[in-house]
Amino acid sequence: MKPFGALLPFKQAVKVVDEHIEPITRTEVTGIDRAVGRVLAEDIVASQNTPPFDRAAMDGYAVIATDTSGASKETPCVLEMVGELHAGDSPGTAVGPGQCIRIATGAIMPEGADAVVMVEDTASRNGRIEIYKEAQSFSNVSKKGEDIRAGETVLSYGTYLDAGKIGVLASQGIQNVKVYEKPRVAIMPSGEEVVELGKELKQGQLYDINTYTMLSVVEENGGIPVRLGIISDNPEDILAKITEALNKCDFVVISGGSSVGEKDLIADVVEERGDILFHGVEIKPGKPTMFALVEGKPVFGMPGYPTSCLVNSYLFLVPALRKMARLPRKRIQTAKAKIARTTSGAKDRMQFMTVKVEGDEAIPVFTESGAITSISRADGYIEIEAGGSVEKGETVTVTFF
Amino acid sequence: MKPFGALLPFKQAVKVVDEHIEPITRTEVTGIDRAVGRVLAEDIVASQNTPPFDRAAMDGYAVIATDTSGASKETPCVLEMVGELHAGDSPGTAVGPGQCIRIATGAIMPEGADAVVMVEDTASRNGRIEIYKEAQSFSNVSKKGEDIRAGETVLSYGTYLDAGKIGVLASQGIQNVKVYEKPRVAIMPSGEEVVELGKELKQGQLYDINTYTMLSVVEENGGIPVRLGIISDNPEDILAKITEALNKCDFVVISGGSSVGEKDLIADVVEERGDILFHGVEIKPGKPTMFALVEGKPVFGMPGYPTSCLVNSYLFLVPALRKMARLPRKRIQTAKAKIARTTSGAKDRMQFMTVKVEGDEAIPVFTESGAITSISRADGYIEIEAGGSVEKGETVTVTFF
Numbered sequence: 116m117k118p119f120g121a122l123l124p125f126k127q128a129v130k131v132v133d134e135h136i137e138p139i140t141r142t143e144v145t146g147i148d149r150a151v152g153r154v155l156a157e158d159i160v161a162s163q164n165t166p167p168f169d170r171a172a173m174d175g176y177a178v179i180a181t182d183t184s185g186a187s188k189e190t191p192c193v194l195e196m197v198g199e200l201h202a203g204d205s206p207g208t209a210v211g212p213g214q215c216i217r218i219a220t221g222a223i224m225p226e227g228a229d230a231v232v233m234v235e236d237t238a239s240r241n242g243r244i245e246i247y248k249e250a251q252s253f254s255n256v257s258k259k260g261e262d263i264r265a266g267e268t269v270l271s272y273g274t275y276l277d278a279g280k281i282g283v284l285a286s287q288g289i290q291n292v293k294v295y296e297k298p299r300v301a302i303m304p305s306g307e308e309v310v311e312l313g314k315e316l317k318q319g320q321l322y323d324i325n326t327y328t329m330l331s332v333v334e335e336n337g338g339i340p341v342r343l344g345i346i347s348d349n350p351e352d353i354l355a356k357i358t359e360a361l362n363k364c365d366f367v368v369i370s371g372g373s374s375v376g377e378k379d380l381i382a383d384v385v386e387e388r389g390d391i392l393f394h395g396v397e398i399k400p401g402k403p404t405m406f407a408l409v410e411g412k413p414v415f416g417m418p419g420y421p422t423s424c425l426v427n428s429y430l431f432l433v434p435a436l437r438k439m440a441r442l443p444r445k446r447i448q449t450a451k452a453k454i455a456r457t458t459s460g461a462k463d464r465m466q467f468m469t470v471k472v473e474g475d476e477a478i479p480v481f482t483e484s485g486a487i488t489s490i491s492r493a494d495g496y497i498e499i500e501a502g503g504s505v506e507k508g509e510t511v512t513v514t515f516f
Numbered sequence: 517m518k519p520f521g522a523l524l525p526f527k528q529a530v531k532v533v534d535e536h537i538e539p540i541t542r543t544e545v546t547g548i549d550r551a552v553g554r555v556l557a558e559d560i561v562a563s564q565n566t567p568p569f570d571r572a573a574m575d576g577y578a579v580i581a582t583d584t585s586g587a588s589k590e591t592p593c594v595l596e597m598v599g600e601l602h603a604g605d606s607p608g609t610a611v612g613p614g615q616c617i618r619i620a621t622g623a624i625m626p627e628g629a630d631a632v633v634m635v636e637d638t639a640s641r642n643g644r645i646e647i648y649k650e651a652q653s654f655s656n657v658s659k660k661g662e663d664i665r666a667g668e669t670v671l672s673y674g675t676y677l678d679a680g681k682i683g684v685l686a687s688q689g690i691q692n693v694k695v696y697e698k699p700r701v702a703i704m705p706s707g708e709e710v711v712e713l714g715k716e717l718k719q720g721q722l723y724d725i726n727t728y729t730m731l732s733v734v735e736e737n738g739g740i741p742v743r744l745g746i747i748s749d750n751p752e753d754i755l756a757k758i759t760e761a762l763n764k765c766d767f768v769v770i771s772g773g774s775s776v777g778e779k780d781l782i783a784d785v786v787e788e789r790g791d792i793l794f795h796g797v798e799i800k801p802g803k804p805t806m807f808a809l810v811e812g813k814p815v816f817g818m819p820g821y822p823t824s825c826l827v828n829s830y831l832f833l834v835p836a837l838r839k840m841a842r843l844p845r846k847r848i849q850t851a852k853a854k855i856a857r858t859t860s861g862a863k864d865r866m867q868f869m870t871v872k873v874e875g876d877e878a879i880p881v882f883t884e885s886g887a888i889t890s891i892s893r894a895d896g897y898i899e900i901e902a903g904g905s906v907e908k909g910e911t912v913t914v915t916f917f
Contacts, residue, residue: 151732203708262887278732279892307604331552331679486663491680
């Protein structure tokens with residue numbers, strides 16, 4: 116059994132990972148109705164003005180602004196109505212001096228008119244329109260191109276497409292856009308005791324938990340999980356599986372087999388094929404976490420224990436995958452809470468203590484790294500420095516998963 | 517043109533919507549590999565203990581704890597090694613007094629042994645094992661059922677399935693679960709000037725933006741968007757489309773046609789078929805927003821202007837849809853920032869002023885409700901009370917979309 120070398124401090128480990136992740140360059144075309152949450156892989160230059168024409172911004176009357184000069188409730192200006200325009204209509208009649216056209220929000224401005232008087236500032240009397248408020252040139256008019264001007268770059272490659280950005284694409288009549296592909300992430304649990312769901316458990320065996328927690332994390336962070344089955348504790352099989360993973364995927368995540376047990380062979384195989392950048396981090400849970408580059412592709416060795424594996428997926432895999440997928444960093448959400456009971460961290464490592472938040476209390480739910488409930492009951496974690504502890508009632512910062 | 521009646525204050529409008537949304541009751545079965553983000557529709561009772569057996573929590577030696585009594589570096593206790601156990605192995609040999617078995621993390625505990633001494637606290641000398649640390653009964657042993665006990669309800673219906681909860685399902689060997697269906701949301705823009713993407717724009721026409729922003733919002737908040745095409749300004753067509761929408765969907769969202777223009781007929785049709793609960797909210801943008809119940813189903817009338825429509829989708833549709841989908845409320849994310857320039861709100865209504873956050877500055881990006889860039893450039897909004905304003909440099913709270 117070979118012991119770990121020196122453990123890497125957490126922040127350094129995060130930095131090493133970040134420095135070795137390259138954003139994906141492959142692209143694909145998708146409909147804008149399926150593009151929310153994707154990342155644009157082309158610049159979008161406006162082909163047309165938005166709005167494409169001067170239009171009424173209010174319901175009211177299209178007028179020549181100077182005609183309304185000095186108008187007030189007491190001294191209205193009186194105009195002749197010569198037509199009516201709804202949104203979508205093509206204007207025929209022009210507005211001449213002393214005239215106006217009834218106009219609906221969104222309708223194209225008729226020739227001659229340069230302002231809209233809101234309906235609230237008018238009255239219709241004896242077939243003529245009384246205007247109670249002076250209009251300025253272009254008041255209540257949205258000018259052609261005032262939102263988006265034809266020829267301008269409205270969205271740049273690398274833009275994260277949220278609902279608003281999708282709206283910009285639609286405004287230009289764009290149906291399909293080039294986006295970056297989602298990174299393909301190979302997920303491979305290891306361990307002779309791990310059994311696929313659907314099989315009968317024999318003595319000493321456990322169902323495969325890590326595949327399902329990791330694929331959930333991958334799906335929620337812009338990747339495509341690719342399941343390649345359970346790796347057995349056999350060097351040839353390990354090599355074959357890793358080779359297959361590297362051929363098919365952009366990113367490889369293995370769980371288990373990276374501890375110091377005699378039969379933990381994965382690190383040896385990875386080392387033969389590439390460079391291990393760290394193997395062992397000064398955190399609990401997560402001491403055995405490994406990160407390597409093999410044929411230029413990132414390979415994570417996550418701890419085999421379900422809570423360790425998932426906590427480390429949140430800590431390391433999420434930022435790495437999001438960087439590769441060109442997604443914005445996950446916005447870290449924290450809250451202050453009072454710890455529900457006195458809690459000690461690990462003696463020699465920083466502890467990510469999983470907690471559940473109820474009201475203003477943070478309740479530690481960590482029992483042991485091997486327990487899935489240590490994380491399934493948690494809303495997030497608090498950090499406890501090596502050798503530190505928090506006293507019951509002390510205020511702590513909870514970072515939500 | 518009929519003017520609005522009294523506008524409803526924002527908070528009251530939010531409350532009215534909330535009170536009239538029923539969580540969905542239809543369920544479906546899905547694989548746990550596709551269940552992240554879904555909501556459980558059944559209680560999950562553990563069929564088996566996790567771990568299913570007493571197992572080693574560390575690499576080391578399985579011992580009888582009392583054998584190690586008083587052991588220390590100076591006075592080691594010396595044991596005979598009678599076997600070796602890896603994870604997944606079925607134990608054969610039992611541990612008798614004075615004996616130990618080399619054991620790997622996760623391996624089933626051999627008969628007779630009740631504790632594991634970590635490898636770091638031992639040495640192998642002349643074929644015998646020196647133990648340097650006294651073990652307590654069950655130290656470094658994960659006991660059968662200590663994580664999950666057979667017969668206990670591990671997850672209840674209504675539980676939001678995040679990665680950790682998916683792990684709990686996997687630990688029980690569960691491959692498929694019953695989840696609530698995603699609500700089907702009919703999306704229908706209205707307006708004679710609105711044209712489907714892919715068609716040529718004629719004079720006075722605009723591309724349909726709202727369908728694409730709203731379907732993005734629906735997809736990101738647990739709904740299935742159902743596109744039913746653009747509604748023309750014709751009462752028969754409006755009635756036919758709404759009827760179709762009510763037949764096919766759980767929720768209906770119409771944009772446009774709910775303002776005070778002469779040809780805004782949607783509210784009339786909705787009123788004939790159901791109850792309008794409000795039409796007009798004291799906010800900017802969003803004055804014309806309508807909410808109704810028709811045949812017991814919620815119907816939103818969103819403003820037609822792209823920024824108004826999307827802001828109101830975030831304010832009203834997101835919480836309503838999440839409640840119907842039984843998703844947890846969206847965690848509101850805020851940040852303090854200094855406003856980049858003096859900014860006034862609306863005189864008579866609360867203003868949701870869209871802003872972009874750069875460093876510690878909040879830059880107002882709202883130009884007008886008709887502009888899509890008023891929201892596509894925004895990260896979130898600040899609230900300005902009716903008649904209020906914020907001075908350049910003042911600290912404001914930005915709520916992120």
